[in-house]
Amino acid sequence: MKHIEALDAPYEFTPDDPVDHAALQAAHPAFADFAAKLGNTSLIAVPGPPGGAQVLAKCEWENPSGSVKDRVAYAMLARAVHEHGDLPLTRLSVLEYSGGTLARSLARLCAGLGVRARFVLSSASPRSLLDDLAADGASVVLVDRDAGFIAVIRTALDLAARDPDVRLLYQHRNPANLAMHQRTTGAELLGQLAGRAPAAWVASIGTGGTLIGTLRALRARHPDVRAIGVTPDELPYGSPEPPNGLPKYAGSGGFGDGVRQPFVTLHEHEVEHHTVSYPQCLTAMADFHERTGLRIGSSAAANWLISCRIAAGLTPAETVVTVFPDAGTPEEWRRIS
Ligand SMILES: Cc1ncc(COP(=O)(O)O)c(C=O)c1O
Missing domain, CATH: 3.40.50.1100 (Rossmann fold)
Structure with a gap:
C-alpha cells in the first residue's frame, strides 16, 4: 500500500513550480x-x-473546455508529466476524483497527450459529463451520491493507495x-x-x-x-x-x-x-x-x-x-x- 496523505492532514504550501513550461510545451x-x-x-x-x-x-x-478547472487540469498534469520524466506518456496513468468540471477538462487534455485517465465521480453525475468522458476514452468509477463528495474523495485515495502504477492528482492538496x-x-x-x-x-x-x-x-x-x-x-x-x-x-x-x-x-x-x-x-x-x-x-x-x-x-x-x-x-x- 502506498502512503497517501489524509484529506484533512495539516497542510503546508510550497509555491515553487519545478516545471519548465516552455520545454514541456515544445515536447508535447x-x-x-x-x-x-x-x-x-x-x-x-x-x-x-x-x-x-x-x-x-x-x-x-x-x-478551452469551458471552465476555470482548465487552469488546474493543465497545471496538475504538467507537473505529473514533468515528474514522469523521459518515459513514454502511454505509460502514465492518472487517477482523480471530481465534482465533474475538472474531470471533463483533464479527460480532454489526457486524450490529446495519450495519457490514461480514470475518474471517481458521484452517482449524481449528469449524463452529459459521462458521455464526454467516454468520448475522450476515460474510465469512470461511480460512488453513491448519498455518501457525499467526501466518499468520492476517499474512494479515489483508497484506489490510489492500492495501485502502485497510478498517479493520483489530488486537487485538494496539489500545490500546482x-x-x-x-x-x-x-x-x-x-x-x-x-x-x-x-x-x-x-x-x-x-x-x-x-x-x-x-x-x-x-x-x-x-x-x-x-x-x-x-x-x-x-x-x-x-x-x-x-x-x-x-x-x-x-x-x-x-x-x-x-x-x-x-x-x-x-x-x-x-x-x-x-x-x-x-x-x-x-x-x-x-x-x-x-x-x-x-x-x-x-x-x-x-x-x-x-x-x-x-x-x-x-x-x-x-x-x-x-x-x-x-x-x-x-x-x-x-x-x-
Ligand atoms: C463549476 C465550478 N465552480 C467552482 C469551483 C470551485 O473551484 P475551486 O476548486 O478552485 O475552489 C469548481 C471546482 O470544481 C467548479 O467545478
Whole structure:
C-alpha cells in the first residue's frame, strides 16, 4: 500500500513550480495547443446593487473546455508529466476524483497527450459529463451520491493507495492547483485592475484553489482586500453536520463532519464565509440571463449573489471582484427553462 496523505492532514504550501513550461510545451504539442487557449479571460462589469460598489467578474467559460478547472487540469498534469520524466506518456496513468468540471477538462487534455485517465465521480453525475468522458476514452468509477463528495474523495485515495502504477492528482492538496491560480488568475486580475485596489475578492470554494491562490496574488499588491468564500447552504464550509446527497450548486461545498479544505486552512481566520442554496442559484442564473443575455453556471450565480451582497455595503467608488467558473451544464439549464 502506498502512503497517501489524509484529506484533512495539516497542510503546508510550497509555491515553487519545478516545471519548465516552455520545454514541456515544445515536447508535447497537446500542452502547447491547450496552453495557447488557456487563461487571459475577460473581466466584465456585471449588474450590482443600486448605490453600491461596482462588481467585476472574470469569465472562465472562455477557457478551452469551458471552465476555470482548465487552469488546474493543465497545471496538475504538467507537473505529473514533468515528474514522469523521459518515459513514454502511454505509460502514465492518472487517477482523480471530481465534482465533474475538472474531470471533463483533464479527460480532454489526457486524450490529446495519450495519457490514461480514470475518474471517481458521484452517482449524481449528469449524463452529459459521462458521455464526454467516454468520448475522450476515460474510465469512470461511480460512488453513491448519498455518501457525499467526501466518499468520492476517499474512494479515489483508497484506489490510489492500492495501485502502485497510478498517479493520483489530488486537487485538494496539489500545490500546482494553488500556484496556478496565483500565477495566472491572480496575476491576470492585477493587470486588468490596472492599479485599482479591489475592496473584496469573492470566490466559491471547491478545493479553494481559486479563492486562495488568487487571494495571495491580490494581497501581494493590495494587502487589505477582503477574502469572501462561498459554499452551498446545504453543506457549508467546515460544517460539523454529516455529509448529505442534497442537490447543491456546482463544483463547490463543505465536506461535512467538520473537515475543512486544506488550502482554505492556510488563511483560516481571514476568510469571511457566506452560503447560497441551490434554488437561489437557479433563480439567479435565470435572472442574470434575463438582465444581461449571458449564461452563467450555478457557482457563478452563487458568486454573483454574494458579490452583490458585499457590494451593497460599500460605496460606488469601490470594487468587488469575483469569478464566473463556467456557463452551466445542459442539465442545470434544463432545470431552469
Ligand atoms: C463549476 C465550478 N465552480 C467552482 C469551483 C470551485 O473551484 P475551486 O476548486 O478552485 O475552489 C469548481 C471546482 O470544481 C467548479 O467545478
